[in-house]
Amino acid sequence: MHEHPIIHVGGLSLDLSAISMLLVSMIVVFVFVRLCVSNLSVENPSKLQNFMEWVVEFVQSLIGSAMDLKKGKQYISLGLTLILFIFVSNLLGLPFSIITEANGPTEIFGYVIEATRNLGAGEHAEILWWKSPTADINMTAGLAIVIFILMNYLGLKHNRKYYLRHYIEPFPIFLPLNIIENLAKPIALAIRLFANIFAGEVLITVILKLGIIGIPFLAVWQGFSIFVGALQAFIFVILSMVYIAQTTIHEEH
Amino acid sequence: MDLHWETIVISIVSFIVLYWALSRYAFDKLFNIMEQRRVLVLKQLEDAKQTKEQATQYVEDQKAALNEARKEAYEIVERSKQTSSKQAEQILEEASNAVVRLKSEAVRDIESEKNKAVEALRSEIGTVSVKIASKLLEKEVNMDNTQEQLVDQYLKEVGGKS
Numbered sequence: 001m002h003e004h005p006i007i008h009v010g011g012l013s014l015d016l017s018a019i020s021m022l023l024v025s026m027i028v029v030f031v032f033v034r035l036c037v038s039n040l041s042v043e044n045p046s047k048l049q050n051f052m053e054w055v056v057e058f059v060q061s062l063i064g065s066a067m068d069l070k071k072g073k074q075y076i077s078l079g080l081t082l083i084l085f086i087f088v089s090n091l092l093g094l095p096f097s098i099i100t101e102a103n104g105p106t107e108i109f110g111y112v113i114e115a116t117r118n119l120g121a122g123e124h125a126e127i128l129w130w131k132s133p134t135a136d137i138n139m140t141a142g143l144a145i146v147i148f149i150l151m152n153y154l155g156l157k158h159n160r161k162y163y164l165r166h167y168i169e170p171f172p173i174f175l176p177l178n179i180i181e182n183l184a185k186p187i188a189l190a191i192r193l194f195a196n197i198f199a200g201e202v203l204i205t206v207i208l209k210l211g212i213i214g215i216p217f218l219a220v221w222q223g224f225s226i227f228v229g230a231l232q233a234f235i236f237v238i239l240s241m242v243y244i245a246q247t248t249i250h251e252e253h
Numbered sequence: 254m255d256l257h258w259e260t261i262v263i264s265i266v267s268f269i270v271l272y273w274a275l276s277r278y279a280f281d282k283l284f285n286i287m288e289q290r291r292v293l294v295l296k297q298l299e300d301a302k303q304t305k306e307q308a309t310q311y312v313e314d315q316k317a318a319l320n321e322a323r324k325e326a327y328e329i330v331e332r333s334k335q336t337s338s339k340q341a342e343q344i345l346e347e348a349s350n351a352v353v354r355l356k357s358e359a360v361r362d363i364e365s366e367k368n369k370a371v372e373a374l375r376s377e378i379g380t381v382s383v384k385i386a387s388k389l390l391e392k393e394v395n396m397d398n399t400q401e402q403l404v405d406q407y408l409k410e411v412g413g414k415s
Contacts, residue, residue: 006257018260022267029271033279040286042293053287077280081272133264138257142264 002099002128003115007108016108021133025089033084059083062238067245075244078150082143083237086134086193090229093132093201094222100127132197134232140194144186147240152182155247162250185243189236196232200225 005016036052045053059079063072102116103124115125133139155163167178203221207214390404 012259013257014263015257015260018257019263022264026267026271030274030279033275037279037283037286040282042286042289045290049286052283053290056283056287076284077276078272080280081268081275084275085268085271136260138260139264141256142261143268145261146265146268 002126005108005127005129006114007111008114009111013114015136015138016113017127017129017131018133018136018139020129021089021092021131021136022139025085025092025133028092029081029084029088032088055084056080059237062234063241066238066241067249071249072241072245075241079237079241082240083233086143086233086236087230089132089134089139090197090232091132091226093130093135093197094204094225094229096130097128097201097205098130100129101125102127132201134193135198135201137190137194137198140190141186143193143236144190147189147243148186151185151240151243151247154244158248159250163247185239189239193232193236196228200228 004018006013007016008014033052036048039046040049056076059076060069063069063075063079066072101124102113102119104116104119106113106116106127113127115127119125167182168175169178200221204218204225207218207221210217
């Protein structure tokens, strides 16, 4: 099991690999999108602009399948950011990972990495620096919490009466069940994304141990992981939109 | 897998920052341009539709004009056929009228010629008979005196009367 490079700074324990990978995927997404929109043209769109427009239309149709597009228009930016960020994050860990081996207490920026603090003689710790940020449950939990807060806030704001009533439907005794259902949504979101990507990376590590025989398996699995990464990004976004639609939109009967 | 609330908070913050940055620096512009492109495409489609409609209208007009011209040509042919047949009839009628007139004129001419001839003959016959009569009278008168006396008597009578 690889260790996280965690340091204690002023009472906070910071996971350096999570932070750095978050930064990397943010920068990749932002630079890519900026590149796509750098040469916008109405008459003669470039290939990158066409690609970006295709992504936007894809997200639009995705939101349109969850709710009325007139109401869903404001969530397009959210859906776009989510899908790009998750997809890029899923892919980052695929080509390689960076692991360092520490044989004793190791320091970085003047702080001791926690996993190496109590290493005895002859023991060593493998510290994982480069990975998919989404292969970390804290990261996916953060995203799921954003969606959870957003859907409950939007439900309270736009649809208060029906949002509150749905907790005691069909009978008031269902209140605990409904609360659990509501809490299960972000947990399911977080764990689904994390488990898929984490399992993919674990399997890559396992296949690497096969040596040369493993190369065809690795190729197949890498290709499949790209597919899984796209699929999980898609699932995350569409589920977020469905949850938001469930809480905010009350259909007249 | 252990939960680190610090990492969770950092990921939430970074996601919000990314969302803000993308909305602010990329998506607004992109959505704007996409809207403009949508409007442009709609306009072009509308234009194409209009042009097509115009073309269809034009073809329809042309067809109508062609039909009109065809109908007119047919009418002209019909009319000319009718007028020609009418003219032929008229000519025939006129000809027959002329024939009748000529005939009657000829008949009248013949009649008057005959009358003139008869008249002329009649006057000729008068003179001739008078001459014959005078010749005969001369002969008779010369043969004996009685007759000379008779003539004289007649002459006297005629003279006396006058």
